């Protein structure tokens with residue numbers, strides 16, 4: 001039987017807060033004389049923080065089986081080993097993947113602006129690209145930029161069996177170069193999701209506006 005993947009690290013602000021509060025509670029428990037009230041306050045704060053993400057997930061529409069498959073395959077992959085062996089260009093991590101809440105929020109935004117053409121900057125294993133594709137009409141398209149060849153192949157094989165996978169076109173390479181190419185071709189997008197290397201966010205944003213790649217819907 002394959003070994004189950006290790007539990008994901010907390011990545012949301014409230015998840016991290018809950019973990020920090022749990023660590024504080026553990027340390028407090030070792031101190032000899034602390035008022036019971038202090039321990040109870042920390043315990044209540046920890047429980048409140050730890051409950052927020054599960055609450056959001058419970059209130060959010062479920063993901064499709066295709067999205068669940070991407071999440072599962074991403075969690076099963078040994079990302080550190082892949083990077084150490086030189087299989088991935090970048091030190092990628094399973095925590096980079098969007099989950100149910102982010103994916104369903106993206107679908108909602110795509111619906112809200114009635115988007116037909118979506119641009120994604122930073123695809124990873126394809127979760128957010130597929131979530132947005134699921135919200136598009138049959139003739140809609142997601143163009144997604146990704147620099148890492150390993151995840152490009154990884155996502156491509158998962159898109160092949162996904163119901164909305166044929167609406168996704170992957171453009172390999174550096175996203176800034178891709179934006180220049182798309183602009184030179186006169187491409188325009190109704191919705192853009194920037195989710196690649198943070199150091200270039202401002203450049204992506206400026207490029208989208210300067211080259212009129214983003215066409216806000218009225």
Ligand SMILES: C[S@@+](CC[C@H](N)C(=O)[O-])C[C@H]1O[C@@H](n2cnc3c(N)ncnc32)[C@H](O)[C@@H]1O
Nearest residue numbers: 097098122123124128146147174175195196197
């Ligand atoms: C946070 S992950 C994207 C997660 C994905 N959007 C999702 O929600 O599941 C960031 C991705 O951006 C890619 N990336 C980093 N720098 C890039 C660049 N300069 N051009 C294109 N892709 C880049 C990384 O390889 C990685 O796969």
